[in-house]
Amino acid sequence: MEKSRPYVILSAAISIDGKIATRTGRSNLSSTKDLIRMHNLRKNVDAILVGKNTVNIDNPLLTVRYVKGKNPIRVILDSKGSLSLKSKVILTAKKTPTILVVSESAPRNMERFIVKGVEIIRCGRKKIDIKRLLKILGEKGIKRIVVEGGGxxxxxxxxxxxxxxxxITITPYVLGGSDAISLVEGIGFSKISNSFKLKQIKKLQNEIVLRYVS
Ligand SMILES: NC(=O)c1ccc[n+]([C@@H]2O[C@H](COP(=O)([O-])OP(=O)(O)OC[C@H]3O[C@@H](n4cnc5c(N)ncnc54)[C@H](OP(=O)(O)O)[C@@H]3O)[C@@H](O)[C@H]2O)c1
Known part of the structure; x- marks a missing residue:
């Protein structure tokens, strides 16, 4: 691991068949016990990062609520700077530090976000260069970051x-549907090479939490 970048933990609740939302975008898969686990993780990291679609679809707060603890800095990937000003993350940015990450091709004027208390990071030409982003976040003192999706x-x-x-929490649902978002989307790997070591298996009532490390 490069020293200058934060430690990255990817966290998600999935269905038995590996989906993170239904084909209509519903993603509240976790039980209260699992939400407590998630929020315990959030309070132990410096930042929480999600993609723009997750904010648009779920309108999450991305704060620590089920346990007591400090809110991590919220980081949203939105290359075009097109997030709705009515999103909860934007509306609460003066209270909870929020960074909107846009690319060089986004409009120059981001004042509408800045007046709401949002910090803008510009990184990557058209798409966001997440390697560079992690370096920038590391330089800001962010040591641990949880990535909470989406696919x-x-x-x-x-x-x-x-x-x-x-x-990963495996929740007791089967969602199906080729249009339902899976844990990992994109083009995918062509070879079976990207393996992780299983470090912990924990049973919650009706769910299993698996922890892997690279
Ligand atoms: N069960 C769970 O644990 C869980 C957790 C989170 C989300 N979800 C579900 O996942 C669904 C959304 O997932 P999704 O796969 O559609 O989208 P997503 O990952 O939330 O957002 C993807 C978008 O982020 C922007 N982005 C820009 N640069 C990026 C970069 N370098 N890397 C990644 N994203 C970049 C892109 O939009 P631009 O090109 O416009 O910039 C991209 O289309 C929702 O239904 C949500 O409910 C479930």
Missing amino acids: ITNWYFFKEKLVDEIV
């Missing part, structure tokens, strides 16, 4: 070999 975002992290740890 497209997860793919970019696996593709660039930037995942140090995976924490």
